[in-house]
Every structure is written in structure tokens, then in C-alpha cells.
Amino acid sequence: MRTILSGCVRFTPCLALVLLVGCGQSDPPQFTLDMVAIAEKQIPANQQQKVANILEAMFGTPDDPFVLPETGLDLAKLQMAAGPVKSDQFGHETGLYRRHCAHCHGTTGDGLGPTAMILNPYPRDYRQGKFKFKSTERPAKPTDYDLETVLRQGVQGTAMPSFALLPDAQIDALVEYVKYLSMRGQTEIGLTDAMADLSEGEELPLTHDTLVAEILAPVAESWQEAPDKIIPTDGDNAKPDMPKAESIAAGEKLFYSAKANCAKCHGWSALGDGQTNDYDDWSKAIHEAEESLASDVNTLNEAEMSAEEREALARHVALLSSALATDALPPRHAIPRNLRQGVYRGGRAPYDIYRRIYAGINGAPMPAVGPPFPGAPGTLTSDEIWNLVDYVLSLPYEPISQPPRDQRAVSRAQL
Amino acid sequence: MNPSLDQRESPWPHRLAVALVCATFPMIWIGGLVTTYGAGMAVPDWPNTYGYNLFLYPWQTWVYGPFKLFIEHGHRLFGTLVGMIAIAFLVSTWCCQRRANLRWLGAAALIGVVAQGALGGLRVLADEVQIAKIHGIVGPVFFAFTVALASITSRRWQSAKRSEERQLGAIERLGVITTLLVFLQLVLGAQLRHLSPEAPLGNFRLALFFHLAVAVALLAHVFMLAARVLYSHRQESWLARPAVGLLVMLLVQIGLGAGSWVTNYGFPVWLSRYDFAAAYVPVADGAVQAWTTTAHVALGSLILATSLMLTLRSMRLSSPLSARFAPSKPATSPSQRILSMGAGL
Structure with missing residues (x-):
């Protein structure tokens, strides 16, 4: 008994090591299917x-x-x-x-x-x-x-x-x-x-x-x-010759307007606390697959169908359920950028911000407000986008205690 | 001086054991840098270096060549130095002292160096991350072993007086658990560090969760261990110093762990409300990233060694001094059974 106990005490770390490390040579890496x-x-x-x-x-x-x-x-x-x-x-x-x-x-x-x-x-x-x-x-x-x-x-x-x-x-x-x-x-x-x-x-x-x-x-x-397909920032898209303060004021107005609708997601405070329950395209695909799975499970449990159809659906449910468990990440909401931090992931140069507003962020809920193709009308004109650029770049320096114009108006109306 | 001590005991085994410690610790750093910089395959053959005998590889190419070659070939050369010191230590245990168990420990040290070198070689020849993982775990264990050798061969070890204090038993138990926890933490750390891109989704998260959980358990144990030692053996610097050192090192290690995470993966998202976290960008292969991560690895080894040393010392104080030269007999406590060889020295 003592020998067994002693053996256990001595070899437990080795056993743990083998279990955790695993053994045998790894196979060469392979590409996998979605x-x-x-x-x-x-x-x-x-x-x-x-x-x-x-x-x-x-x-x-x-x-x-x-x-x-x-x-x-x-x-x-x-x-x-x-x-x-x-x-x-x-x-x-x-x-x-x-x-x-x-x-x-x-x-x-x-x-x-x-x-x-x-x-x-x-x-x-x-x-x-x-x-x-x-x-x-x-x-x-x-x-x-x-x-x-x-x-x-x-x-x-x-x-x-x-x-x-x-x-x-x-x-x-x-x-x-x-x-x-x-x-x-x-x-x-x-x-x-x-x-x-x-x-x-x-x-x-x-x-x-x-x-x-x-x-x-x-x-x-x-x-x-x-x-x-590069979005030009010169020529017709060049920054208008406009006093900075005037441009910022125009940008502020646009930011809170229904036309640009930036405040909807970035929030009235621009802290990124507006709509925060949207998904980017990658999470949306998984979210939709999960909803489809839930619907299929519901159908499997409640709907009447032939044995053949039931077997096919059960097979599909098992396959999708297994794929979601092993080949997908749990969907996460896309959180809009807090514009008061002055941190812009796609670059902080004015032309970077211009392009971000012009084309939105591909795959993310951030929409494009520029023309869908050169020459076509966009939601905003190039000058308006530049006004927004100036306002966005001014936000980290704007006192947050100063409520935005539209919100202030609503508050007064309520009083 | 204890009358039972052999006055003719040579100082060489202890000196060489200390030299072994001093040579092995830089090896841990160099090995850590090899992994951090992904230089494990900077020399594709083994035991040769690009077809040259290890010692005959042109030093100009080594010193002035690519950094990855410099650290990988340097790691191998330093390994041979450790091996030579291990041979000298073994010879000294056979020629300069009469304790049989120490001779076997000397042989174990040499076998350890050779085995670790062979693991490193296999890692290169098979280009296998699992072997790299084992190599990365055995390194700190070997370092802790060399520290134990240095402690066992010291004069202080030989002159230690047995104490009947009950507190020593508790210190022993806490020491054994702490040492095992540090070892487990090293194994978990190796899972995070030697990560195969093919590992299943979720493995890294699991290993990270346990790494953090064991860190909390370890902190609690080290606090208890240090408190016990300081409560009952404050005057006994042989125990108090490593106990306090262990606590300080663990606190620094937690900071280095957090630093390693941040320099590799950025700040956690819940800190993104702060500008410094929202604006931070890790720099791949940057000095801060490389040295923080490698320091985390090296300090982990030092913690394992200190914990083992403290445990052995507490066992030494609680074991009969007369057992030094006595034939081996069944130990009386579980920890004595585990480390009866050390107690018999």
C-alpha cells in the first residue's frame, strides 16, 4: 500500500504533465472548411x-x-x-x-x-x-x-x-x-x-x-x-475652403440630424452609447444560424412530418449544432466607437476619417453616406462629410457637459 | 559547529552546485528568448549546427549573423557549459565527499542535463511543438533541482539542527503543496506559451482559466507559508529569507503575467473606457513584449526553485540529524516519504 501511495505521489506530476501535454507527433496543419x-x-x-x-x-x-x-x-x-x-x-x-x-x-x-x-x-x-x-x-x-x-x-x-x-x-x-x-x-x-x-x-x-x-x-x-476603387480625397472630394469653426458647427448639426444620423449609434454624447445591439456581418451570420437552428429544433419537436423528413431534419440539426459548437464564436454585439477618446482604429488622419464616413466600415453596422459609386448622389455631399470630419476630430476637445443642440431643444420642449 | 560533521568535507561539491545554478539560470532566460522570438528552428540540425560540429561553427557567423541564430546556437553552447559543470559536479561528489545519496544526485544532475539537451534536439529534428512544451517544462524543473543541490551541499544544510516544533510540519506541508502548485502553474503556462495554431477552439481559454485559478491558489498558499515561517521562525533566516523572497517574487510574477498578457494581447476590453487602454497597440517582437514575457518565464523558474528550497530546508530542520549517515529507513511523515532522499542527506 505504502509503495502504491508513494508511487502515486511521485508520478502524479508526470501523469498530469502527460495528460496536459499530450503525446504523439502532430499531423501537418490542414485547411478546414466552413x-x-x-x-x-x-x-x-x-x-x-x-x-x-x-x-x-x-x-x-x-x-x-x-x-x-x-x-x-x-x-x-x-x-x-x-x-x-x-x-x-x-x-x-x-x-x-x-x-x-x-x-x-x-x-x-x-x-x-x-x-x-x-x-x-x-x-x-x-x-x-x-x-x-x-x-x-x-x-x-x-x-x-x-x-x-x-x-x-x-x-x-x-x-x-x-x-x-x-x-x-x-x-x-x-x-x-x-x-x-x-x-x-x-x-x-x-x-x-x-x-x-x-x-x-x-x-x-x-x-x-x-x-x-x-x-x-x-x-x-x-x-x-x-x-x-480608392476613394479620392482631392478634386471634387477635396476639403472645402471653409473656416474651421464654421465647419465644426456644420458638422455638429449634421451629427445629430436625421440626415447623417450619427448620434443613433454613437450616442447623443458621442461616447458610443447609442444603439449597441447590432451585429457585424460575421457575428450576424452566426446569430442567424443559431436562430435557424432554434427554429429547426422547434419544428422537429412540434411539426408533423414523415419519418424520412424527420430523419433528414434531425441530421441537419445535429450537423449545424455541432458546427456551431466547434467552428463558430458566440455572436457579440458591435459596439460603436467612443468618439471622445480620439482613438480611430482605421487611422486618425482627416482623410482616413473622411473615407470611414464616406464608405462606412465594411462588414460593420457603420453605414456609407457617400455616393455608392463615383458620380452618383450620396446621402451626404463631400463638403458635408468634411464638416463631419472636422466635428469628429474636435469631439475629444469638446466639453462633454455641454449637451448637443438637438437634445437641448427636446429637453426645453419637455419642460 | 556540530560535532558529527565531517570536518574534511570538501567545499567543491557545493561550489560546483552553485556554479551549476549560476549557469542554469541564464539558460532559462536564453531558452525563454528562443521561444519568445520563435528561434527554435533557427538551426535546423542537431547536434551539429549547419553541418558544423557545435564548437567549430564559425564564431563570426554566430556573433554577427541573424539574432535568431545567435540565441539558438548560444543556447546550445551554453547548454554544453551546463553539461560540463554537471560532469564536474558529479566527479566532485564521487571524489570529494562520502555521502552516497549525493553521488546519485550528482548522476541525476548529469542525466538531467543530457535528457534536457536530447529533448531540445528532438524538438528540432521533429519540429514538434509538443516536445518544445516538455522541453520548456523540464528546464525549470532542472533549475529547481540544481538549486536543491546547492542547498543540500551547503555547510548550513549539514550543520542544521533538528527542531521538534510543530510549526515545521505545517511549513513542510504548505511547502510541498506550494511547490506542486508552482509546477502545475509551469505546466499550464507551457500550454499557453507553446500553443499550436491547430489547437481546438477553447483550449487556450481553458488553460488560461486554470493558469489564473492556480495563480490565486498559489498566492493564498505563499501568503500562508510566509506567515507561518515569519510567525514561528522569524529569527531563522535560513527559512525566513526564502519565504519572504517567495512572496515578493510571486507578487512581481503576477505583475509580469499581467504585463505579458497586455504586451501580447492588449488590455482587456473592460478597460477600454480609459484612453490609455483604448489607444494601446502591442508591438510584435518588441523589446518590451519579449523581455516581459521571458522575465515571466524566468521568474516562474526562480519561484519553483525557491519554493523547493524552502520546503527542503523545512524538512531538513524537522528531520533527525543523525539520519545523515544512517542507512535508509522508512520515513515517518508523507513529505518525508516523498523526499526521503533529501532528508537522508
């Missing part, structure tokens, strides 16, 4: 494998990336960012994405890295090709310079660090790899959509026309067009 989307689109297992195979043929693996010429991506840069973390005696480093990004953004770029769950805001999921902080029109892709700026400057108040200490070549490689993961993710969405549209017994043709011309090429083109 199981929530797969479950929602009800893609059967054999078709899922087909999607994975097509994606591997088009994009390779995390250790061995590959790109078709249509993507316009530089394979040498991708090879520098991909694979296991290594460096040589000449200072050449590879595996940059795995070392710097994958813990949060995930190997697939799905924003589901192991640390993601405890970060607020969640890391970006690149697969939809939506990026918040950029110089281009709302639905357009960011330019390389936009992605580089985010990498170099980081995002204030979040876990996204500044990689300003990395050499230029490494930053370039990471920018290329983010674009690669995003294109891969969007291609996956295109493929699963195509699979979902197939009628029973129909197969997706594995041809260049279908896979590359119809699915990959439009995705790649949207990235290649990004530099043409």
Missing part, C-alpha cells in the same frame, strides 16, 4: 470532400501553397509566409503567418485560432473578403497598402499588434498570404454555393470554365481592381 456554412447549405459529406479536394488543387496546403496565374499572387511571397516556422543562417525566415498570425486568425484564416475565443473584438475572418479599415469603396477589397498599414500600425485597443519591427519583405509576404487566404475562402464560398445549387444526382463539372473562370476569376479580379 462547417457552419456547409451545414446551412446542407452539403453532403461526399460533396464536402470534393470541395476540399478542389480547393487543395487550386490553393495547395498550409505547408505547400499553390496558386493559379489568375489569382495574380506571388508564389515566392506565399512560400515565405506559409509552412512551419524556420529561419536560416542568412536571416531568411519562413512560416511567418504561423508565427505571427495563425494563433488568432487560424490556419485557414477563419478567425478561429486557439486564442480567438477570449479576444474582444474577435480576430478577422478573411474568408468573406471583407476588411474594415481600408481606403476603397465600401464593397471593394482593400489595397495592398491598406493591409500593410494595418500590419504596420496594428489596431488600437485590440489584440492586433503592430508589426512595424518586421522587415519590409516579411510584411509584403504576410499581405500576400492574407490575400491568398481570403481568395481561398471566397472560392470556398463560391464552390459551396455552386454545390448547393446542384439538383439531385447532378455533379459539379470539374472544368476550367466552371472552377476558374466562373468562381475563382471574379474573386481574383475584385482584388486586382482594388487600387481603382
Whole structure:
């Protein structure tokens, strides 16, 4: 007995170590499919494998990336960012994405890295090709310079660090790899959509026309067009020659008006305490999937249906429920920026704020008030947007005890 | 001086044990920097360095080459230094003193260095994060072991007088629990540090939760341990100093832990109402991030070593001095059973 007890005491730490550490060699990392989307689109297992195979043929693996010429991506840069973390005696480093990004953004770029769950805001999921902080029109892709700026400057108040200490070549490689993961993710969405549209017994043709011309090429083109979609801040969009105080006053009026409606979300105090129950697109997708699951469970429990239909629905519920548990982050509300802190995640230069108001924030509830395309009328004119820019930039210096004009008027009316 | 002490006891085992401690602690720092900077694979082969024998690798390339190569190759060279000191210590325990158990501990020290080196080599050859994790856990354990050797070989250890005070039993028990908690904390810390990007969603959160929970438990235990020691053995600097040191180090360690989090992941969102938190951006591979995180790792090792040393010293004071040269016999308390080898020294 004593021997057993003594053995237990001595080997408990070792046992704990083995349990916690695990044993056996890890498998090489693999890209994973978006199981929530797969479950929602009800893609059967054999078709899922087909999607994975097509994606591997088009994009390779995390250790061995590959790109078709249509993507316009530089394979040498991708090879520098991909694979296991290594460096040589000449200072050449590879595996940059795995070392710097994958813990949060995930190997697939799905924003589901192991640390993601405890970060607020969640890391970006690149697969939809939506990026918040950029110089281009709302639905357009960011330019390389936009992605580089985010990498170099980081995002204030979040876990996204500044990689300003990395050499230029490494930053370039990471920018290329983010674009690669995003294109891969969007291609996956295109493929699963195509699979979902197939009628029973129909197969997706594995041809260049279908896979590359119809699915990959439009995705790649949207990235290649990004530099043409930059919102100009000169010419017709140049800042009006107007006294600063006058511009701020005009901006203040707009901020609280129904036309710009900024106060609705940013609050009457501009502390970001207006509407705080909206979701960004990533959380909204999960929220809608959860609602769909709840509705399906309800149907399963209450509605009358044939045994076959019940079995199919039960299978769908099980798949979606499992996907939401393992491949999704709990939805979180999008909190509007507190404009009195003077912290602007997309950049604090006046033209950054101009573009943020003009195009809104892609994927977030912040709407665009500029024209949807050049020449079209927008909610606000360029001059009005500049007035708002001046007011927003003045907010950190405005005494918060001074209530905004419209709210003051309402209070007087109530008295 | 205690009359039973061997007056001809050589000072060399103790000197070499102290040298082992002094060489191992920088190894913990260098190893920590290797992980912090992701330099574990800066030299792809082992035991050679880019095909060269470890000692024959051109020093100009090492010193003036990339920083990652500098710290990884330096880590290996420093490891061989620790190994040589361990050999010298083993020789001294066989040649310069007569305690049989100490000889076996000397052999264990050498085996420990070799095993840790082999783990480091395997980590490189297999490029396996799980082995890196074990390597990262064994390092602090080996360092604590060297501190225990330095304590056991000291004159103060040999001249320690047995005390019948009941408080010593409580100190022993608290010491054992604290040491085990620090070890558990190291294992949990390794889960956070050697994180595979492939780890399932939620694993990191779980490890972090336990890391914080164990930190709270540890703080409570160290407070109790220090209070016990200061209450009953305030005059006994052999116990009081490490007890106070342990408490101070733990408080600093909590600060470094928070600092490591902030410099890697930013401030928690509930602090974003404050401008400094809302505007903060971590700088990847920056000096503040690298040194705060590495200091957290190194201080963790120091805490483990201090806790083990305090526990062994309390056991020493509560064990019969005559057991030093007596044949091994069943110990009487659970902690004595666990560490009967140390008590028999």
C-alpha cells in the first residue's frame, strides 16, 4: 500500500504533465472548411470532400501553397509566409503567418485560432473578403497598402499588434498570404454555393470554365481592381475652403440630424452609447444560424412530418449544432466607437476619417453616406462629410457637459 | 559547529552546485528568448549546427549573423557549459565527499542535463511543438533541482539542527503543496506559451482559466507559508529569507503575467473606457513584449526553485540529524516519504 501511495505521489506530476501535454507527433496543419456554412447549405459529406479536394488543387496546403496565374499572387511571397516556422543562417525566415498570425486568425484564416475565443473584438475572418479599415469603396477589397498599414500600425485597443519591427519583405509576404487566404475562402464560398445549387444526382463539372473562370476569376479580379476603387480625397472630394469653426458647427448639426444620423449609434454624447445591439456581418451570420437552428429544433419537436423528413431534419440539426459548437464564436454585439477618446482604429488622419464616413466600415453596422459609386448622389455631399470630419476630430476637445443642440431643444420642449 | 560533521568535507561539491545554478539560470532566460522570438528552428540540425560540429561553427557567423541564430546556437553552447559543470559536479561528489545519496544526485544532475539537451534536439529534428512544451517544462524543473543541490551541499544544510516544533510540519506541508502548485502553474503556462495554431477552439481559454485559478491558489498558499515561517521562525533566516523572497517574487510574477498578457494581447476590453487602454497597440517582437514575457518565464523558474528550497530546508530542520549517515529507513511523515532522499542527506 505504502509503495502504491508513494508511487502515486511521485508520478502524479508526470501523469498530469502527460495528460496536459499530450503525446504523439502532430499531423501537418490542414485547411478546414466552413462547417457552419456547409451545414446551412446542407452539403453532403461526399460533396464536402470534393470541395476540399478542389480547393487543395487550386490553393495547395498550409505547408505547400499553390496558386493559379489568375489569382495574380506571388508564389515566392506565399512560400515565405506559409509552412512551419524556420529561419536560416542568412536571416531568411519562413512560416511567418504561423508565427505571427495563425494563433488568432487560424490556419485557414477563419478567425478561429486557439486564442480567438477570449479576444474582444474577435480576430478577422478573411474568408468573406471583407476588411474594415481600408481606403476603397465600401464593397471593394482593400489595397495592398491598406493591409500593410494595418500590419504596420496594428489596431488600437485590440489584440492586433503592430508589426512595424518586421522587415519590409516579411510584411509584403504576410499581405500576400492574407490575400491568398481570403481568395481561398471566397472560392470556398463560391464552390459551396455552386454545390448547393446542384439538383439531385447532378455533379459539379470539374472544368476550367466552371472552377476558374466562373468562381475563382471574379474573386481574383475584385482584388486586382482594388487600387481603382480608392476613394479620392482631392478634386471634387477635396476639403472645402471653409473656416474651421464654421465647419465644426456644420458638422455638429449634421451629427445629430436625421440626415447623417450619427448620434443613433454613437450616442447623443458621442461616447458610443447609442444603439449597441447590432451585429457585424460575421457575428450576424452566426446569430442567424443559431436562430435557424432554434427554429429547426422547434419544428422537429412540434411539426408533423414523415419519418424520412424527420430523419433528414434531425441530421441537419445535429450537423449545424455541432458546427456551431466547434467552428463558430458566440455572436457579440458591435459596439460603436467612443468618439471622445480620439482613438480611430482605421487611422486618425482627416482623410482616413473622411473615407470611414464616406464608405462606412465594411462588414460593420457603420453605414456609407457617400455616393455608392463615383458620380452618383450620396446621402451626404463631400463638403458635408468634411464638416463631419472636422466635428469628429474636435469631439475629444469638446466639453462633454455641454449637451448637443438637438437634445437641448427636446429637453426645453419637455419642460 | 556540530560535532558529527565531517570536518574534511570538501567545499567543491557545493561550489560546483552553485556554479551549476549560476549557469542554469541564464539558460532559462536564453531558452525563454528562443521561444519568445520563435528561434527554435533557427538551426535546423542537431547536434551539429549547419553541418558544423557545435564548437567549430564559425564564431563570426554566430556573433554577427541573424539574432535568431545567435540565441539558438548560444543556447546550445551554453547548454554544453551546463553539461560540463554537471560532469564536474558529479566527479566532485564521487571524489570529494562520502555521502552516497549525493553521488546519485550528482548522476541525476548529469542525466538531467543530457535528457534536457536530447529533448531540445528532438524538438528540432521533429519540429514538434509538443516536445518544445516538455522541453520548456523540464528546464525549470532542472533549475529547481540544481538549486536543491546547492542547498543540500551547503555547510548550513549539514550543520542544521533538528527542531521538534510543530510549526515545521505545517511549513513542510504548505511547502510541498506550494511547490506542486508552482509546477502545475509551469505546466499550464507551457500550454499557453507553446500553443499550436491547430489547437481546438477553447483550449487556450481553458488553460488560461486554470493558469489564473492556480495563480490565486498559489498566492493564498505563499501568503500562508510566509506567515507561518515569519510567525514561528522569524529569527531563522535560513527559512525566513526564502519565504519572504517567495512572496515578493510571486507578487512581481503576477505583475509580469499581467504585463505579458497586455504586451501580447492588449488590455482587456473592460478597460477600454480609459484612453490609455483604448489607444494601446502591442508591438510584435518588441523589446518590451519579449523581455516581459521571458522575465515571466524566468521568474516562474526562480519561484519553483525557491519554493523547493524552502520546503527542503523545512524538512531538513524537522528531520533527525543523525539520519545523515544512517542507512535508509522508512520515513515517518508523507513529505518525508516523498523526499526521503533529501532528508537522508
